[in-house]
Amino acid sequence: MIARPCPRRRYARFERYWGYLLFVLLVTAWWSREVGPGLLIAMSTIVTLYFLFQAPLWCGVDGRFGPCRNNSHGLLVGCHLRQHKWQKLRWAIRPRYWTELNRGSPKEGLTIITMMVSTLSGLVATGIALASA
Numbered sequence: 001m002i003a004r005p006c007p008r009r010r011y012a013r014f015e016r017y018w019g020y021l022l023f024v025l026l027v028t029a030w031w032s033r034e035v036g037p038g039l040l041i042a043m044s045t046i047v048t049l050y051f052l053f054q055a056p057l058w059c060g061v062d063g064r065f066g067p068c069r070n071n072s073h074g075l076l077v078g079c080h081l082r083q084h085k086w087q088k089l090r091w092a093i094r095p096r097y098w099t100e101l102n103r104g105s106p107k108e109g110l111t112i113i114t115m116m117v118s119t120l121s122g123l124v125a126t127g128i129a130l131a132s133a
């Protein structure tokens with residue numbers, strides 16, 4: 001008998017990772033040059049907010065036994081521990097701690113890169129919209 005994943009679990013996975021799919025669509029939209037700057041700005045903003053506040057990551061804040069391995073959401077939000085939430089926000093504000101934000105796993109590094117690309121995409125699309133207006 002072959003075990004199949006529950007349809008609800010597959011949908012839950014999509015709920016967690018939809019920002020990555022939107023990021024791929026954003027890159028595709030830039031590549032095709034068929035999409036106007038308004039939609040590019042909207043997609044870039046949504047993708048940036050996803051990676052800042054919803055992307056599934058490890059917490060990574062300094063704990064008693066090394067970096068915290070609890071699940072968290074987004075680059076700016078720590079795990080369920082209140083002190084970790086505040087510490088991660090403090091790290092985000094101070095540039096010298098920015099390397100600490102991406103030490104949990106390679107996924108954190110990928111998240112930072114995609115967040116920066118989507119932010120840059122939004123800025124360039126805004127520039128295009130302003131230049132053409």
Ligand SMILES: [Zn+2]
Pocket residue numbers: 059060061068069070078079080081084
């Ligand atoms: Zn934590």
